[in-house]
Amino acid sequence: MPGERAVAYYDEDSVTMAVEAALDCLRDFDPKSVDGLFYASTTSPYKEKLCSATMALALSLRRDIRTVDITSALRSGTAALGFALDAISSGRSDSILVTASDVRLSPPSGMTEQALGDAAGALLLGKENVIAEVLDCYSVSDELAATWRGEADTFIRSWEDRMTMDESYSKVMPEAISGVMKKAGLNTKDLARVVFDPPGDVRRHGRVAGELGFDPAQLLDPGGVFMTVGLLGSAMSFVMLVAALEQAKPGDKILFAAYGNGADAYVLQVTDAIGKLSERRGYAKHLESKGMMRSYNDYLRWRDIVPLDQARRPERGHISLAANWRERHVDLGLWGIKCRRCGTPQYDYGGMTTTPIRVCAVCGAVDDFDDYNFARRKATVFSYTHDMLSPSLDPPTSVAMIEFEGGGRSLFDLTDRNPDQVQVGIEVEMTFRKVFFDRGLNNYFWKARPIRC
Amino acid sequence: MAGSIKDRVAIIGMGCTRFGELWDKGPTDLVVDAVEEACADAGVERKDIEALWGGSIFTAHGGRFFTEALRMQYIPASHLVNACASGQDAMRNAAYALAAGIYDIVLAVGVEKIKDEGMSGLPGMDNRTHTHAVATMPGVFAMMATKYFHRYGLNPEEGKTMLAKISVKSHANGSLNPKAHLRNVLTVERVLNAPIIAWPLGLFDCCGVSDGGAAAIMTRADKAKEFRKDPVYLKALQICGTPSSGRITSEYDYTHVEESYRAAVAAYEEAGITDPRGEIGMAEVHDCFSITEAVTMEDLQFCERGRVKDDIEAGTFELTGDLPVQPDGGLKCFGHPVGASGIRMVYELYLQLQGRADKRQIKNPKLGLAHNLGHEPYAPLCSVCIVGL
Numbered sequence: 025m026p027g028e029r030a031v032a033y034y035d036e037d038s039v040t041m042a043v044e045a046a047l048d049c050l051r052d053f054d055p056k057s058v059d060g061l062f063y064a065s066t067t068s069p070y071k072e073k074l075c076s077a078t079m080a081l082a083l084s085l086r087r088d089i090r091t092v093d094i095t096s097a098l099r100s101g102t103a104a105l106g107f108a109l110d111a112i113s114s115g116r117s118d119s120i121l122v123t124a125s126d127v128r129l130s131p132p133s134g135m136t137e138q139a140l141g142d143a144a145g146a147l148l149l150g151k152e153n154v155i156a157e158v159l160d161c162y163s164v165s166d167e168l169a170a171t172w173r174g175e176a177d178t179f180i181r182s183w184e185d186r187m188t189m190d191e192s193y194s195k196v197m198p199e200a201i202s203g204v205m206k207k208a209g210l211n212t213k214d215l216a217r218v219v220f221d222p223p224g225d226v227r228r229h230g231r232v233a234g235e236l237g238f239d240p241a242q243l244l245d246p247g248g249v250f251m252t253v254g255l256l257g258s259a260m261s262f263v264m265l266v267a268a269l270e271q272a273k274p275g276d277k278i279l280f281a282a283y284g285n286g287a288d289a290y291v292l293q294v295t296d297a298i299g300k301l302s303e304r305r306g307y308a309k310h311l312e313s314k315g316m317m318r319s320y321n322d323y324l325r326w327r328d329i330v331p332l333d334q335a336r337r338p339e340r341g342h343i344s345l346a347a348n349w350r351e352r353h354v355d356l357g358l359w360g361i362k363c364r365r366c367g368t369p370q371y372d373y374g375g376m377t378t379t380p381i382r383v384c385a386v387c388g389a390v391d392d393f394d395d396y397n398f399a400r401r402k403a404t405v406f407s408y409t410h411d412m413l414s415p416s417l418d419p420p421t422s423v424a425m426i427e428f429e430g431g432g433r434s435l436f437d438l439t440d441r442n443p444d445q446v447q448v449g450i451e452v453e454m455t456f457r458k459v460f461f462d463r464g465l466n467n468y469f470w471k472a473r474p475i476r477c
Numbered sequence: 478m479a480g481s482i483k484d485r486v487a488i489i490g491m492g493c494t495r496f497g498e499l500w501d502k503g504p505t506d507l508v509v510d511a512v513e514e515a516c517a518d519a520g521v522e523r524k525d526i527e528a529l530w531g532g533s534i535f536t537a538h539g540g541r542f543f544t545e546a547l548r549m550q551y552i553p554a555s556h557l558v559n560a561c562a563s564g565q566d567a568m569r570n571a572a573y574a575l576a577a578g579i580y581d582i583v584l585a586v587g588v589e590k591i592k593d594e595g596m597s598g599l600p601g602m603d604n605r606t607h608t609h610a611v612a613t614m615p616g617v618f619a620m621m622a623t624k625y626f627h628r629y630g631l632n633p634e635e636g637k638t639m640l641a642k643i644s645v646k647s648h649a650n651g652s653l654n655p656k657a658h659l660r661n662v663l664t665v666e667r668v669l670n671a672p673i674i675a676w677p678l679g680l681f682d683c684c685g686v687s688d689g690g691a692a693a694i695m696t697r698a699d700k701a702k703e704f705r706k707d708p709v710y711l712k713a714l715q716i717c718g719t720p721s722s723g724r725i726t727s728e729y730d731y732t733h734v735e736e737s738y739r740a741a742v743a744a745y746e747e748a749g750i751t752d753p754r755g756e757i758g759m760a761e762v763h764d765c766f767s768i769t770e771a772v773t774m775e776d777l778q779f780c781e782r783g784r785v786k787d788d789i790e791a792g793t794f795e796l797t798g799d800l801p802v803q804p805d806g807g808l809k810c811f812g813h814p815v816g817a818s819g820i821r822m823v824y825e826l827y828l829q830l831q832g833r834a835d836k837r838q839i840k841n842p843k844l845g846l847a848h849n850l851g852h853e854p855y856a857p858l859c860s861v862c863i864v865g866l
Binding site: 335336337338341343344355368371372374386406407408409411412414420421424425431432435436437448462467 | 594596597600601603606607608610611612615620624672674675676677721725726731
């Protein structure tokens with residue numbers, strides 16, 4: 025199959041990618057102003073544990089917010105969007121952050137695997153200064169699923185796609201799109217952009233668009249997201265919508281729809297505020313700053329599809345839930361301190377002792393600190409190594425001592441790096457990653473990476 | 478400090494096993510072999526020992542490990558776990574008990590049976606939440622080399638060549654030592670072409686990971702001559718702990734080790750040394766990696782900051798140089814069974830001072846200095862021990 029696909033790095037999963045998208049989305053917003061966080065995915069790392077609660081700490085959101093995971097459905101992103109809109113229009117919330125993220129696996133070497141991509145999108149919903157207003161929505165529920173995974177399945181299963189295309193996608197998608205247009209009193213010419221999920225056989229996407237009477241120019245670079253990033257599961261419609269918004273002008277009406285056991289369709293109208301929104305990486309800049317994988321073998325290793333030879337290194341101990349909980353703000357939120365007496369920012373994830381910091385390393389003050397967050401600060405590489413002895417899914421293990429802008433330093437793993445381009449003095453930024461897995465628990469933490477773009 | 482250990486305590490017997498991958502030796506063998514040699518050397522029996530301090534970070538668990546191995550009969554025994562300085566801290570505690578007048582004869586012993594662990598190298602750093610960066614020990618010392626090269630304007634080839642000469646020197650010394658783990662002679666070219674372990678450090682920039690044991694029988698200075706004509710006296714033994722701030726504040730430059738420098742300053746004061754380069758005749762330092770030896774030469778004030786390259790090129794630290802360093806091969810070649818290393822260093826200085834170092838014998842060794850560095854360069858625990866006749 026032609027084109028390119030986005031593949032999550034070995035230390036990414038649907039939670040870390042959702043955090044990455046959310047950080048980009050929240051740029052220049054006060055995270056404390058957000059009233060809720062919804063995480064939509066078919067690839068939650070947990071059957072029983074709330075990922076949005078973990079993400080809320082990484083994003084430094086308030087504690088009195090609504091955190092919800094909406095899982096299993098390929099259209100969980102648009103489902104979450106609907107719940108968020110209902111919460112806001114009912115007056116129960118002013119602002120909700122909705123994320124959709126997926127890292128789906130298909131059995132190796134098949135057509136489905138070639139079609140899949142890994143991605144996340146994030147939308148911040150609110151009442152004021154909106155860049156696009158939701159005009160209407162329409163949903164269709166359908167029992168027929170083209171793909172599924174049972175409780176014990178790692179990989180996607182599917183029925184003969186000719187049948188599911190005919191009886192599912194090709195019926196429910198037009199039904200939802202026509203439904204929302206009729207409800208909103210719009211015809212095809214009123215829409216500046218129409219973005220909707222393609223199915224496994226991407227040709228069906230064009231056929232539906234043609235049958236509905238849309239001009240190819242109304243579609244978003246027809247097939248573009250699919251051909252350059254892949255089929256993105258619950259993140260598909262979000263990523264396509266973000267891509268459409270990046271090209272939109274005030275007044276544009278955008279229709280977007282997601283597919284999976286039925287379909288959800290929305291119509292938005294872009295406002296003047298879009299011109300005032302600060303720059304984000306969004307779709308285009310992330311795509312521009314992509315890195316190329318060396319080989320398919322790396323993919324198989326990163327996704328744990330083929331086992332890695334055991335390193336002759338000591339086993340790391342078990343996760344302590346108690347220690348994780350005690351240090352949740354330090355580890356998940358990357359919170360350190362700023363000493364009130366000497367003003368020195370300090371971050372310490374604990375070398376030998378436990379964190380949080382109790383004694384200032386510069387002036388010796390005890391517990392006389394203000395909280396100080398390092399997650400959104402840039403830093404520079406003070407020194408580094410590429411360690412061949414430390415086991416890694418993408419050797420060498422790159423590690424750097426970094427100095428944060430404004431003060432504070434620490435030793436961090438370097439990720440998304442080209443070893444040849446790491447130098448003393450290069451700028452890095454912090455990114456949320458999966459660092460350890462033990463007995464069903466994921467430990468998430470922050471790594472440094474050369475500034476992406 | 479109100480007191481000094483200088484000339485109050487003497488070493489009257491020492492023992493050290495061969496270091497290496499001693500597959501057929503267990504922990505008990507290493508303790509018994511080292512202590513038997515030390516007792517025979519001192520002319521005392523195990524029953525004469527009144528108290529012991531044992532250093533070990535992986536192998537022992539409590540003082541009982543040592544009394545059980547030696548079947549010591551109901552004497553006090555303490556286990557010192559103080560990273561790579563565990564052995565020298567055992568000696569320090571033993572020395573202070575003697576200086577306090579509590580005992581006449583005590584034992585300091587260090588042991589490590591690392592090669593039972595089935596791993597390459599030593600464990601890396603980790604914390605309770607597994608968020609610690611996953612660099613190994615070679616990795617965190619490699620970052621010191623990266624920064625040293627950067628700060629002093631050495632390109633990778635110049636920097637690595639400087640470090641290679643350190644390893645070549647230590648292998649030359651180790652080749653003369655029947656108890657050393659690594660006894661092969663190297664060339665600079667071979668060091669430079671070796672596989673990278675943690676950039677910029679290659680295989681031969683890293684010390685041996687070894688099994689071994691070492692022991693010292695110590696007594697008060699006023700009794701020392703009852704045991705032998707040539708006891709070796711402690712002139713200083715200082716340990717410098719760390720606030721671990723090099724990892725979290727910007728003061729630390731990562732091109733020196735503050736705790737090594739401060740342990741040395743304290744030890745020189747304790748020993749009454751004002752010109753370290755002139756007064757110290759030989760040194761066994763903690764060359765866990767070639768870069769560690771390089772910066773340690775500067776931390777011990779043997780040369781100016783950033784200038785160790787000049788002395789390396791002049792051959793100052795070779796066996797025939799002005800200030801021989803690692804005459805026994807060092808951690809690099811003698812090997813590094815962590816808890817035993819500090820005492821092993823003193824063992825070499827002891828033999829040299831008594832003129833018993835065979836092919837490695839240094840002419841007029843004057844005072845000997847032994848230095849340990851535990852943990853990582855930005856948060857280490859360091860010891861400096863000075864001995865003389």
